[in-house]
Amino acid sequence: MSKINFLKPDKSNLYTFLYLGSFLFFVSVLDVxxxxxFSLNLTGFxxxxxxxxxxxxxxxIGLYFIRIELSGIKQLDxxxxxINTNNFNAVLSLLIIFIILKSIPxxxxxxxxxxxxxxxxKDVCTGTGACWTYIKxxxxxxxxxxxxxxxxxxxxxxxxxxxxxxxxGYFATDRFKKYLTLYYVVIYPFIAFLFIFFFIxxxxxxxxxxxxxxxxxxxxxxxxxxxxxxxxxxxxxxxFALYVLLKYFIFYEELIELGKLxxxxxxxxxxxxxxxxxxxxxxxxLIFCFPIGMAFALGRRSGFPLxxxxxxxxxxxxxxxxxxxVLFMSAVMFPxxxxxxxxxxxxxxxxxxISLFEAAYVAxxxxxxxxxxxxxxxxxxxxxxMGYWRMHIFVILPQALKLVIPGIxxxxxxxxxxxxLIFVVGLLEIVGMLNLAKTNPEWLGFAMEGYVFAAxxxxxxxxxxxxxxxxxxxxxxxxx
Amino acid sequence: xxxxxxxLVFGFFTYNAQVNMxxxxxxxxxxxxxxxxxxxxxFSLIEYDGSHSYFRAYxxxxxNTILVSVIGIFLATILGVLVGIARLSPNYLINKFAAFYxxxxxxxxxxxxxxxxxxxxxxALPLPQDAExxxxxxxxxxxxxxxxxxxWENFNIFFYSIVAAIVxxxxxxxxxxxxxxxxxxxxxxxxxxxxxxxxxPLLSFLIGGVRLSFEVPVLKQLATTSFIYEGGVSxxxxxxxxxxxxSLYTATFIAECVRAGIQGVGKGQKEAxxxxxxxxxxxxxxxxxxxxxxxxxxxxxxxxxxLTKNSSLAAAIAYPDLVLVFAGTALMxxxxxxxxxxxxxxxxxxxxxxxxxxMNWYNNKIAITEK
Numbered sequence: 001m002s003k004i005n006f007l008k009p010d011k012s013n014l015y016t017f018l019y020l021g022s023f024l025f026f027v028s029v030l031d032v033x034x035x036x037x038f039s040l041n042l043t044g045f046x047x048x049x050x051x052x053x054x055x056x057x058x059x060x061i062g063l064y065f066i067r068i069e070l071s072g073i074k075q076l077d078x079x080x081x082x083i084n085t086n087n088f089n090a091v092l093s094l095l096i097i098f099i100i101l102k103s104i105p106x107x108x109x110x111x112x113x114x115x116x117x118x119x120x121x122k123d124v125c126t127g128t129g130a131c132w133t134y135i136k137x138x139x140x141x142x143x144x145x146x147x148x149x150x151x152x153x154x155x156x157x158x159x160x161x162x163x164x165x166x167x168x169g170y171f172a173t174d175r176f177k178k179y180l181t182l183y184y185v186v187i188y189p190f191i192a193f194l195f196i197f198f199f200i201x202x203x204x205x206x207x208x209x210x211x212x213x214x215x216x217x218x219x220x221x222x223x224x225x226x227x228x229x230x231x232x233x234x235x236x237x238x239x240f241a242l243y244v245l246l247k248y249f250i251f252y253e254e255l256i257e258l259g260k261l262x263x264x265x266x267x268x269x270x271x272x273x274x275x276x277x278x279x280x281x282x283x284x285x286l287i288f289c290f291p292i293g294m295a296f297a298l299g300r301r302s303g304f305p306l307x308x309x310x311x312x313x314x315x316x317x318x319x320x321x322x323x324x325x326v327l328f329m330s331a332v333m334f335p336x337x338x339x340x341x342x343x344x345x346x347x348x349x350x351x352x353x354i355s356l357f358e359a360a361y362v363a364x365x366x367x368x369x370x371x372x373x374x375x376x377x378x379x380x381x382x383x384x385x386m387g388y389w390r391m392h393i394f395v396i397l398p399q400a401l402k403l404v405i406p407g408i409x410x411x412x413x414x415x416x417x418x419x420x421l422i423f424v425v426g427l428l429e430i431v432g433m434l435n436l437a438k439t440n441p442e443w444l445g446f447a448m449e450g451y452v453f454a455a456x457x458x459x460x461x462x463x464x465x466x467x468x469x470x471x472x473x474x475x476x477x478x479x480x
Numbered sequence: 481x482x483x484x485x486x487x488l489v490f491g492f493f494t495y496n497a498q499v500n501m502x503x504x505x506x507x508x509x510x511x512x513x514x515x516x517x518x519x520x521x522x523f524s525l526i527e528y529d530g531s532h533s534y535f536r537a538y539x540x541x542x543x544n545t546i547l548v549s550v551i552g553i554f555l556a557t558i559l560g561v562l563v564g565i566a567r568l569s570p571n572y573l574i575n576k577f578a579a580f581y582x583x584x585x586x587x588x589x590x591x592x593x594x595x596x597x598x599x600x601x602x603x604a605l606p607l608p609q610d611a612e613x614x615x616x617x618x619x620x621x622x623x624x625x626x627x628x629x630x631x632w633e634n635f636n637i638f639f640y641s642i643v644a645a646i647v648x649x650x651x652x653x654x655x656x657x658x659x660x661x662x663x664x665x666x667x668x669x670x671x672x673x674x675x676x677x678x679x680x681p682l683l684s685f686l687i688g689g690v691r692l693s694f695e696v697p698v699l700k701q702l703a704t705t706s707f708i709y710e711g712g713v714s715x716x717x718x719x720x721x722x723x724x725x726x727s728l729y730t731a732t733f734i735a736e737c738v739r740a741g742i743q744g745v746g747k748g749q750k751e752a753x754x755x756x757x758x759x760x761x762x763x764x765x766x767x768x769x770x771x772x773x774x775x776x777x778x779x780x781x782x783x784x785x786x787l788t789k790n791s792s793l794a795a796a797i798a799y800p801d802l803v804l805v806f807a808g809t810a811l812m813x814x815x816x817x818x819x820x821x822x823x824x825x826x827x828x829x830x831x832x833x834x835x836x837x838x839m840n841w842y843n844n845k846i847a848i849t850e851k
Binding site for chain 2: 083317405438454455459466
């Protein structure tokens, strides 16, 4: 065995250093581990300051000893390469390991071990941990807001129906693939609107809705027997005619008055809330802001100065002001500009405001994509004799939108994260409901649980969205 | 066609507004700005009480907005740059830790974070009488952070000395550059600069008669169970919660900008710089950073703007910023919705537009001019 130089570990005494270093490193980690999980202090006999720093010093020396380049042991080389490249990195790695070890026990005990899950009143929450009973009791309010308990199946049913309608794209055969864009851009939002307006909102108009559905289903069934020559005219006329027929020949208003029919109760938008409202607002704003944004993006690159300046003004205006002032405007200033007897619902005003606001951001993102396309694409399309709209729809936009998927996903994420701001106009989605529940005299002092709960929900939604956009980006990536 | 449509829409809105205001008996005008405001603001940088005008209230709100934005930008930049560099670290643990931070804070709505810090985290702080002193001089309590105030004597001399140091540094840098270009000699600019910025203010203490003393906050009993610290500077918990959440949130975006910027510099650039004999530090300073900054600065400025706009969420936790003081309290008192909302929006708009104009100018200045 050659002479050992402890200041300069090298390969000749590999195993001496390896055992010594691993032992020191192991001791330091063990010390912190015992300290945090079992509150034992191995080094308690030393003076306070030294006892505090000792694991760090020991670990540092240990890591220094095992930092031997090209040792020939695969695991050791990997370890050195990843967490132990030099002194500075070694200290940082140790610190992070210690922080993680130190923070696991308190977090675990707060979340699970000392937390209370059972019961349905505040009395069970006596431990030091979280009170998940609070969330359990308030769950309906956090999900549905002030929506009446007995009517909540309407929201569930609509959401399930819309989700299944939305997943049509996955099952569509190649024959129907070309209609998907039309379906998602025009038909699906329209159906969603019908659901929200007639079904969740309810009231006597519900019958209009059900007649509409019946008419649509009937006409589709009959449509299979119509020769394809007349199909276009058939679908243009018959559904509407059926609807009118049902509406005016089955006199539902009289039936309601006679008590033979029981319509859905009307639930005003002020009572909507919770997570379902977050979904409703995000959904409609997503749908509206995209085409508006696209229009302004094209407008900003338009050849007509007037359209260009209007687009620039619009975009820069909305991008320059905070969303909260926009909502303020929609709440207090906008009604002043409308005729006195003209009233727009609070929720609708909110959706308009957020859509316009986010549209400006979408416009800038899409403009980035339009500018990134080489000029040759425009020229090639024009040389084929395409007009402005044909060129944009078939050549430019498909390429540009593909380029800006990440940017659009970011804007949509920002939109979802902005929805809690509607508290300004008095609508309470999940964060608003939390604040309301927090001030309930029977349930004081559980703010933390509520916010953690909402944070987890939002985190899952946003993380899923960002991962989905990443997948889309990979799917539509074309090498150019 | 478009002109007619725009004119018609605006005409329709204006007509309606006039009719509505007549109905409610409100007259249009900005004269109310000079009237007495008669409401109080709990935290203001300038002297203000109910007897001052609405315009003064507007200034109070604006200054509070600027204060929290500046603090937020300062903290977010430091944290963002650190995390952005950490994400590029070869150290697996540091890398993942930074990635976790970014993914965690970026995907939770800012408003929720503000609520969390204000209503949940900061409420767990001790009462003033139980607070332990940090470094013996400042106190972090449920009623806010109390730090010592600086009391200067001959502050202007100190100020001039710093200005003189900065001017001297600029002159020396220009001279050093000229010397290097003409004679190829290098001057240790950094050392000289650090020396100057310390020595000149120090001289002002020794010779110029500048004195600095601290006023440490002292615990004072208001009632039997109510205590507060007096003296020094007090930062309200709203400000702390807001600055904290704004900087933690924005730092994630800045970190991504920094990462993208440094990654955006081609590997060939570094190798080329190393092959002509530059040292590691020189490569970083002369080759990587100038190119990375060109990529980093525009999106980062955008994030600063976002932070400033997001500071309007202060209204949710009653930090008296522009939106709360002016678009909230003042609007409730005067009922002049159109005027007040338009002033508020115009303020934010002019802030944003002036910064983006500056950025455009800066971008054009540093843009690579291709032949």
